[in-house]
Amino acid sequence: MKIAMFGIKGIPVPAGAENVAEQVGRRLVERGHQVTVYVRSHYTPRTLKEYKGMRLVHLPSIPTKNLDAITHSFLACMAAILSDAEIVHIHSTGNSIFAWLPRLFGKKTVIQSHGLDWQRAKWGYFAKLYLRLTDYSTVYFPNATTAVSQKMTNHYQQLSHRRVAYISNGVDSFERAEPALIRTMYGLQGNDYIFFAARLVPEKGAHYLIEAFEKLKTDKKLVIAGDGIFGDPYAEELKTHASEHIVFPGFVRGVLLQEFLSNAYLYVLPSEIEGLSTGLLEAMSYGNCVLVSDIEENMEAIRDAGVSFINKSVDDLNSKLNYLLDNDEVVKGYKLKAQKDVRRRYNWETVTDQIESLYYSLLSQ
Numbered sequence: 001m002k003i004a005m006f007g008i009k010g011i012p013v014p015a016g017a018e019n020v021a022e023q024v025g026r027r028l029v030e031r032g033h034q035v036t037v038y039v040r041s042h043y044t045p046r047t048l049k050e051y052k053g054m055r056l057v058h059l060p061s062i063p064t065k066n067l068d069a070i071t072h073s074f075l076a077c078m079a080a081i082l083s084d085a086e087i088v089h090i091h092s093t094g095n096s097i098f099a100w101l102p103r104l105f106g107k108k109t110v111i112q113s114h115g116l117d118w119q120r121a122k123w124g125y126f127a128k129l130y131l132r133l134t135d136y137s138t139v140y141f142p143n144a145t146t147a148v149s150q151k152m153t154n155h156y157q158q159l160s161h162r163r164v165a166y167i168s169n170g171v172d173s174f175e176r177a178e179p180a181l182i183r184t185m186y187g188l189q190g191n192d193y194i195f196f197a198a199r200l201v202p203e204k205g206a207h208y209l210i211e212a213f214e215k216l217k218t219d220k221k222l223v224i225a226g227d228g229i230f231g232d233p234y235a236e237e238l239k240t241h242a243s244e245h246i247v248f249p250g251f252v253r254g255v256l257l258q259e260f261l262s263n264a265y266l267y268v269l270p271s272e273i274e275g276l277s278t279g280l281l282e283a284m285s286y287g288n289c290v291l292v293s294d295i296e297e298n299m300e301a302i303r304d305a306g307v308s309f310i311n312k313s314v315d316d317l318n319s320k321l322n323y324l325l326d327n328d329e330v331v332k333g334y335k336l337k338a339q340k341d342v343r344r345r346y347n348w349e350t351v352t353d354q355i356e357s358l359y360y361s362l363l364s365q
Helices: 016-030 068-082 093-098 100-104 125-140 150-160 181-186 206-214 233-239 254-263 278-285 296-302 314-326 328-345 348-364
Strands: 002-006 034-040 054-059 087-091 108-113 144-147 193-197 221-225 246-250 266-269 290-293 307-309
Touching: 002 016, 002 068, 016 034, 016 054, 016 087, 016 278, 016 348, 034 068, 054 068, 068 087, 068 093, 068 100, 087 093, 087 348, 093 100, 093 108, 093 125, 100 108, 108 125, 108 348, 125 150, 144 150, 144 348, 150 296, 181 246, 181 254, 193 206, 193 254, 193 278, 206 221, 206 233, 206 246, 206 314, 221 254, 266 278, 266 314, 278 290, 278 296, 278 328, 290 296, 290 314, 296 307, 307 314, 314 328
Parallel strands: 002 034, 002 087, 034 054, 087 108, 108 144, 193 221, 193 266, 221 246, 266 290, 290 307
Antiparallel strands: none
């Protein structure tokens, strides 16, 4: 099959829809398919034309908050129409308005929803209104729609009374890395810090974690890995809390990220909204005890293999942190359970099987 993908920032980006596109795309290549991914040059270096067998095509955009994604996706859609792709796989619901265009030229289109984007705090009134309307184009415009969580699958099916395929994200099996770089760079020995890793945007809830942590009496540190867009007021305000106990290493990836995930005492995800967090799944696969907000998507991911607190409640988050800091054996138990459970339930090969099968079913129609 010849497959075109767009609707992401670029590859490689170790999180979100970008990570999903990479994980599925490279496996499709390994199975003999041709995969083209349309990327934005300010996320993927122009010199990178191929990655793990996927062909990368760089297209411009208008790089503002409201226009970056939509202008790039329009150009990518036009390029996909002119290409020899048989399947056009579009990531994220905001891009679903383009899903009908390739169909006019005989191509099959798939929309993959990674989250209900209208819930994100960064959007203004008109952007949120537009994104609410794309809930409908997500299910009515493409040949097929998929969602990464059961909650979102139910949402779209109740909205449209049309079939939506539940295809979750996956996770790899990771080997633990010794704390070499984090010891040299940040003085961390392992098991002596609480770890958060996500974009520094309000809905990821880092501010709740910082407030709850600052009320603790502990010798452990808090590591807030991630950043916002340069000069973003929310991210910059968070960084004012930096101290000898609260560390902001910025975006981390590669060996450094592996070390952070391998040696944390706790991994905390206090997000207000999610699709299905690949970061959370990876933290569990590394064998972390995870503490998450009790939104449906997080609870779907952890089931009984992690600990939750009341969403947006600093007091409850503080209470759960105190409990876990005081009960090392409980933490050790959750670490073993999380790793075993997530590797059994979430697998990229299974995810790729489901997506490949969906493609074949569309081409046979």
